[in-house]
Amino acid sequence: MTLTIPAQSRTPVGEPVLELRDATMRVAGRTLWSGVRLDLGAAEFTAVLGPNGVGKSTLLKAVLGLQPLASGEIRILGAPPGQSGPRVGYLPQRRSFDANLRIRGTDIVGLGLDGDRWGVPFPRPARFSAKRRAARARIAEVIELVGATAYADRPIGQCSGGEQQRLLIAQALVRRPELLLLDEPLDSLDLPNQAAVAALIGRICREEGLSVVMVAHDVNPILAYLDRVVYLAEGGAATGTPQQVITSETLTRLYGTPVEVLRTSDGRLVVVGTPEPPARHTDRHDASAAPEGTGHAAG
Amino acid sequence: MLLADAATQAAAGWSWNPLTDIDLMWSYPFMVNAFRAGTVIAVLAAAVGWFVVLRRQTFAAHTLALVGFPGASGAVLLGISAGIGYFAFCVTAAVVLALLPRAGGLRGPGGSPGGSHEGEESALTGTVQAFLLACGFLFVALYKGFLGGVNALLFGSFLGITDSQVTLLAAVAVVVLAVLAAIGRPLLFASVDEAVARARGVRTKLLSTAFLMLLGAATAEASQITGSLLVFALLVMPAATAQVLSPRPAVSLLLAVVIALAVTWLGLTAACFSVYPVGFYVTTFAFGAYVLAKLATQARPILRRAVTA
Ligand SMILES: Nc1ncnc2c1ncn2[C@@H]1O[C@H](COP(=O)(O)OP(=O)(O)OP(=O)(O)O)[C@@H](O)[C@H]1O
Numbered sequence A: 001m002t003l004t005i006p007a008q009s010r011t012p013v014g015e016p017v018l019e020l021r022d023a024t025m026r027v028a029g030r031t032l033w034s035g036v037r038l039d040l041g042a043a044e045f046t047a048v049l050g051p052n053g054v055g056k057s058t059l060l061k062a063v064l065g066l067q068p069l070a071s072g073e074i075r076i077l078g079a080p081p082g083q084s085g086p087r088v089g090y091l092p093q094r095r096s097f098d099a100n101l102r103i104r105g106t107d108i109v110g111l112g113l114d115g116d117r118w119g120v121p122f123p124r125p126a127r128f129s130a131k132r133r134a135a136r137a138r139i140a141e142v143i144e145l146v147g148a149t150a151y152a153d154r155p156i157g158q159c160s161g162g163e164q165q166r167l168l169i170a171q172a173l174v175r176r177p178e179l180l181l182l183d184e185p186l187d188s189l190d191l192p193n194q195a196a197v198a199a200l201i202g203r204i205c206r207e208e209g210l211s212v213v214m215v216a217h218d219v220n221p222i223l224a225y226l227d228r229v230v231y232l233a234e235g236g237a238a239t240g241t242p243q244q245v246i247t248s249e250t251l252t253r254l255y256g257t258p259v260e261v262l263r264t265s266d267g268r269l270v271v272v273g274t275p276e277p278p279a280r281h282t283d284r285h286d287a288s289a290a291p292e293g294t295g296h297a298a299g
Numbered sequence B: 001m002l003l004a005d006a007a008t009q010a011a012a013g014w015s016w017n018p019l020t021d022i023d024l025m026w027s028y029p030f031m032v033n034a035f036r037a038g039t040v041i042a043v044l045a046a047a048v049g050w051f052v053v054l055r056r057q058t059f060a061a062h063t064l065a066l067v068g069f070p071g072a073s074g075a076v077l078l079g080i081s082a083g084i085g086y087f088a089f090c091v092t093a094a095v096v097l098a099l100l101p102r103a104g105g106l107r108g109p110g111g112s113p114g115g116s117h118e119g120e121e122s123a124l125t126g127t128v129q130a131f132l133l134a135c136g137f138l139f140v141a142l143y144k145g146f147l148g149g150v151n152a153l154l155f156g157s158f159l160g161i162t163d164s165q166v167t168l169l170a171a172v173a174v175v176v177l178a179v180l181a182a183i184g185r186p187l188l189f190a191s192v193d194e195a196v197a198r199a200r201g202v203r204t205k206l207l208s209t210a211f212l213m214l215l216g217a218a219t220a221e222a223s224q225i226t227g228s229l230l231v232f233a234l235l236v237m238p239a240a241t242a243q244v245l246s247p248r249p250a251v252s253l254l255l256a257v258v259i260a261l262a263v264t265w266l267g268l269t270a271a272c273f274s275v276y277p278v279g280f281y282v283t284t285f286a287f288g289a290y291v292l293a294k295l296a297t298q299a300r301p302i303l304r305r306a307v308t309a
């Protein structure tokens, strides 16, 4: 079951940053999703939505070239998956570092910059090398960008989940990737921080021309910044703009059972009746707790 | 052969004059070789151990160390040098560990969901460990008249290290350190953040296999000073202490080497002038350093509060 709705592109694009052509994923003989079509241009923000276990994380792994498709094709920055190296930034799902890990946040971010290169695990002193000074400046800049300066020099195991998440976003951003793949980056954040990090990613996406694919359980914190939505369901998928996809009609067709999308008075979307329990859009918080900045839905 | 010079050991007397004491100590050729070997081993064990602590691979290190014991006792039984036995068994065991799915494997941040699977692996490894330890004991028993050597193999000895053994230790250490220097950065990346490292094209499986080999060689070397049961004194304790003291990779790696050298030299000196074994001293000093480091970090905020109050 596939529904593809052409998305109107906001920015003029040359070659798409990410292209999925009828992509189908099968693991252990089970079809997770099929017929996913997506054209993601520069500076566009896409959300990947769907219930637990539907294969959202697996979609990102397929884009990274870590998990092969059953059929269809993925092109990323004009090449097959797995060949784009530092041009793609990645934040895996729900990670927290061991509380006893004695490595600073700065070092974790620094590994994002040069951790894939051979050599000793620490740099020559900055004062002897211009390249090293530039690297240091870039690390400080990106840490500042995500607002993690205050705790970047603490051992990362001692940072809170949300602080670690910000540092990991900095790590994903440090090489100035053209495509950023984020797997539930808002997961361990409280509501004000969800809004703040969503705004941050939305801003970077626009200002630095970075394309973002973000897996999310709750679309509301990012709704204002979204250009595209990929909605995965058992066996199928729907892609398009949020207004096109997150509707009672589309989701009912996708799931084959009646699904209702409600719009609260402050513009938040609530999806009721998706087959897999729990209905994730409703379980996190109620309408009265809406964070600021998400009060207007896209459209 | 291992205890050939035991009589000389007790003969040395401590004078409280460091210069004459060191002169006296180094007038024994076996003592000079013990310091040479100890220095090589300390540097190697600290550098490899720094990654062991970071990667939470102490169980793998312990396994490799215990496997070394039947290797060494078997070698002695066959009339070869114990050092060869350590290397052969430790490195072979490292290969086996690398081939076992997930054994000695690394956890990324957040750990892997396969916890029970890993528990099974470690139960299997533990079973094999116990069996190999028993084999080592059998070899020792078969080699009659060598029973005193059990102590040396399990708890360490610094006696009877020959020039050629020092050369072998140094050669292996140079190779291991060179490889470690070459793969250090991606290894660190893969150790703290496996998923991202792999997504960035780092060959994490290859690195973890390579590291197990290096660990096998380092364990074999450390065993030759501390014995199979006390390898953590050089492999884990200095690195753990250093990581308590500083979260900066460069600083803590350097500190680990300094601490390992200090406890080795102090341990050898203490053992030279007393009748108690070197393994005991090295381990005790390393443990003391760890306790001091822990106390210092606990005391730091209290002191700071006292100053500001
Ligand atoms: N390599 C694999 N082998 C077998 N099954 C797999 C593999 N990878 C993923 N799966 C299965 O595929 C399904 C989708 O997994 P995935 O992690 O992509 O879900 P998700 O949509 O990200 O879920 P969540 O919302 O909980 O993060 C799960 O049922 C998982 O067990």
Ligand SMILES: [Mg+2]
Binding pocket: A056, A057, A058, A093, A183
């Ligand atoms: Mg997931």
